[in-house]
Amino acid sequence: MRLxxxxxxxxxxxxxxxxxxxxxxxxxxxxxxxxxxxxxxxAIKAQVHVGGRGKAGGIELVENAEEAREAAKNIIGMDxxxxxxxxxxxxxxxxxxxxxxxxxxxxxxxxxxxAMVSTKGGVNIEEVAEETPDAIAREHIDPAFGMxxxxxxxxxxxxxxxxxxxxxxxSVLRTLYQLWDDRDGSDVEVNPLMxxxxxxxxxxxxxxNIDDDAxxxxxxxxxxxxxxAEGDELEQKADEYGxxxxxxxxxxxxxxxxxxxxxxxxxxxDHYGGSPANFLDVGGGAKADRIANxxxxxxxxxxxxxxxxxxxxGITRGDEVAxxxxxxxxQFDEIPKPVVVRLAGTxxxxxxxILNEDLVTVEHTxxxxxxRAVDYAGEVDK
Amino acid sequence: MSVxxxxxxxxxxxxxxxxxxxxxxxxxxxxxTNVVAGAVPGRGxxxxxxxxxxxxxxxxxxxxxxxxxVVFVPPAFAADACFEALDAxxxxxxxxxxxxxxxxxxxxxxxxxxxxxAHLVGPNCPGVITPGVAKLGILPGNIFSSGNVGLVSRSGTxxxxxxxxxxxxxxxxxxxxxxxxxxxIGTGFxxxxxxxxxxxxxxxxVMCGEIGGEDEEEAARYIGANMDTPVAGFIAGRTAPxxxxxxxxxxxxxxxxxxxxxxxxxxxxxxxxxxxxTPEEVAxxxxxxL
Numbered sequence: 001m002r003l004x005x006x007x008x009x010x011x012x013x014x015x016x017x018x019x020x021x022x023x024x025x026x027x028x029x030x031x032x033x034x035x036x037x038x039x040x041x042x043a044i045k046a047q048v049h050v051g052g053r054g055k056a057g058g059i060e061l062v063e064n065a066e067e068a069r070e071a072a073k074n075i076i077g078m079d080x081x082x083x084x085x086x087x088x089x090x091x092x093x094x095x096x097x098x099x100x101x102x103x104x105x106x107x108x109x110x111x112x113x114x115a116m117v118s119t120k121g122g123v124n125i126e127e128v129a130e131e132t133p134d135a136i137a138r139e140h141i142d143p144a145f146g147m148x149x150x151x152x153x154x155x156x157x158x159x160x161x162x163x164x165x166x167x168x169x170x171s172v173l174r175t176l177y178q179l180w181d182d183r184d185g186s187d188v189e190v191n192p193l194m195x196x197x198x199x200x201x202x203x204x205x206x207x208x209n210i211d212d213d214a215x216x217x218x219x220x221x222x223x224x225x226x227x228x229a230e231g232d233e234l235e236q237k238a239d240e241y242g243x244x245x246x247x248x249x250x251x252x253x254x255x256x257x258x259x260x261x262x263x264x265x266x267x268x269x270d271h272y273g274g275s276p277a278n279f280l281d282v283g284g285g286a287k288a289d290r291i292a293n294x295x296x297x298x299x300x301x302x303x304x305x306x307x308x309x310x311x312x313x314g315i316t317r318g319d320e321v322a323x324x325x326x327x328x329x330x331q332f333d334e335i336p337k338p339v340v341v342r343l344a345g346t347x348x349x350x351x352x353x354i355l356n357e358d359l360v361t362v363e364h365t366x367x368x369x370x371x372r373a374v375d376y377a378g379e380v381d382k
Numbered sequence: 383m384s385v386x387x388x389x390x391x392x393x394x395x396x397x398x399x400x401x402x403x404x405x406x407x408x409x410x411x412x413x414x415t416n417v418v419a420g421a422v423p424g425r426g427x428x429x430x431x432x433x434x435x436x437x438x439x440x441x442x443x444x445x446x447x448x449x450x451x452v453v454f455v456p457p458a459f460a461a462d463a464c465f466e467a468l469d470a471x472x473x474x475x476x477x478x479x480x481x482x483x484x485x486x487x488x489x490x491x492x493x494x495x496x497x498x499x500a501h502l503v504g505p506n507c508p509g510v511i512t513p514g515v516a517k518l519g520i521l522p523g524n525i526f527s528s529g530n531v532g533l534v535s536r537s538g539t540x541x542x543x544x545x546x547x548x549x550x551x552x553x554x555x556x557x558x559x560x561x562x563x564x565x566x567i568g569t570g571f572x573x574x575x576x577x578x579x580x581x582x583x584x585x586x587x588v589m590c591g592e593i594g595g596e597d598e599e600e601a602a603r604y605i606g607a608n609m610d611t612p613v614a615g616f617i618a619g620r621t622a623p624x625x626x627x628x629x630x631x632x633x634x635x636x637x638x639x640x641x642x643x644x645x646x647x648x649x650x651x652x653x654x655x656x657x658x659x660t661p662e663e664v665a666x667x668x669x670x671x672l
Binding site for chain 1: 458485486536595622626628631632
């Protein structure tokens with residue numbers, strides 16, 4: 001789960017990381033009032049989870065009330081790479097001489113956290129990592145001990161930060177690690193950490209991603225995450241149903257159990273010349289009503305022209321799945337989109353007998369089921 | 383022969399009194415697994431499916447001579463359950479089924495694991511099965527058959543699909559290991575491949591990977607440099623968009639484009655591992671390799 005910039009900054013500021021004066025605004029008037037209060041120049045920044053906000057027109061630097069009004073009008077309500085901008089952060093513009101990168105993330109290959117510092121701040125750090133990997137200093141942290149103070153100093157000096165600034169930057173890094181550790185962070189970073197002409201450090205942006213699996217013990221952050229929730233209507237509906245769901249751009253709807261098998265079903269749709277509309281994993285042990293909800297989800301995607309249901313039962317039972325499919329389809333006078341079903345594994349044969357073949361097409365192998373669904377979707381195109 | 387699990391495996395089930403724990407204990411017993419104890423704090427002295435329950439894993443291991451554990455404990459307590467199992471004398475295999483364990487918890491468990499000689503399989507995995515002998519976890523026993531193919535996979539149901547294709551053609555399995563779909567797991571591909579390489583009865587190995595991380599790439603290099611036993615591969619997630627978590631916590635292509643299916647497929651093929659476009663093709667490759 002990802003916090004908005006303004007939320008992450010609030011968390012960072014509470015922990016003692018210096019941040020610019022700022023205020024959140026939902027309307028043009030609020031934005032102008034905030035700008036007047038803070039004093040010019042100010043930056044007006046769209047609060048959406050989009051990389052490269054500045055280039056896309058989501059950040060404007062303004063010098064007076066007139067410009068502030070104009071910028072707020074432009075940004076509030078704009079569509080930024082598919083995301084609707086509801087709020088802006090009005091923030092003191094920092095006069096900086098240098099920009100650093102400071103962050104903590106999980107190195108999954110090593111199974112432990114890694115602290116990173118670079119003097120190439122202010123640009124996409126993944127690009128820096130790609131093009132000049134030596135420009136990022138890294139230090140792995142033993143999760144049993146946490147970050148030793150010397151490790152923060154070590155990585156800061158290795159990165160080539162000026163001696164006059166090293167203590168302050170190391171202090172920011174230690175705070176970020178503490179937040180990462182206490183708040184179940186997956187990525188916690190400041191980019192850029194700005195250096196002013198009088199050697200002050202100040203966090204001009206803030207990223208805080210939280211491990212979804214740890215939200216049960218981070219109630220405060222979970223609540224912020226709900227506020228920050230954005231994106232596709234169907235993806236939000238899937239959250240309510242508790243499905244793992246990702247919307248794609250194709251027209252073959254896909255429902256299955258287990259992440260690897262559902263991904264494989266998507267890949268096969270592509271392999272046989274079709275285009276997947278979504279990833280939907282009903283999870284293990286799904287009962288009939290859950291299956292019906294899944295069908296409802298995929299039917300409500302207007303791009304979908306056919307649906308393939310691929311269940312390989314381990315703890316999921318074929319008879320339960322079949323009942324769910326019947327239940328979902330029997331409520332229609334006319335089936336909205338053709339449904340192909342393939343059941344295997346636990347109670348698959350019982351399931352096949354239960355399935356109403358007036359309502360669905362039954363196939364016995366994964367390959368046949370996918371090809372049939374791709375064919376159906378192709379016929380609709382014509 | 384087999385790896386990790388054999389006739390001498392004596393299992394303690396952690397969380398045996400919960401719904402999942404009880405159901406799968408019955409299933410494991412039915413398959414012939416030697417489940418000798420359960421461990422649930424406060425439930426010592428009870429019985430589940432005829433299996434005696436102890437308050438701690440230490441008691442269970444000591445009293446019943448258990449040498450393996452299966453964890454069916456809810457996510458919030460799963461890491462502690464793994465620590466408890468790793469701390470108990472004589473337990474050299476821990477299979478953690480639980481899905482949704484916080485990553486930082488697993489980072490600490492992983493750190494502990496480095497200090498022991500034990501194998502931890504999972505979390506978020508279907509378990510380990512040696513067909514005809516025993517299963518530890520939730521895999522449906524009826525689709526497996528005994529034979530010479532080793533299997534290691536990050537995904538549960540995809541494993542079933544591939545095994546089904548193998549079994550259909552009479553290609554039985556020595557052992558199948560579901561290593562789990564989380565970002566940090568105990569036994570990785572390379573650990574499993576090492577075990578299969580050392581097993582004289584495993585004549586070919588199937589490795590099923592998916593998007594996210596670089597474990598498959600590292601495994602591919604390991605295969606190229608160290609293995610005589612032939613390997614066939616499958617990679618799920620060719621159509622996954624960057625930045626989206628595809629069900630498994632670990633299945634994500636990063637924004638900068640690492641962890642893609644193509645990178646993994648290339649790494650495998652560069653190291654002589656044929657990769658199937660479909661599960662059916664994986665079985666074709668295995669037939670060729672044997």
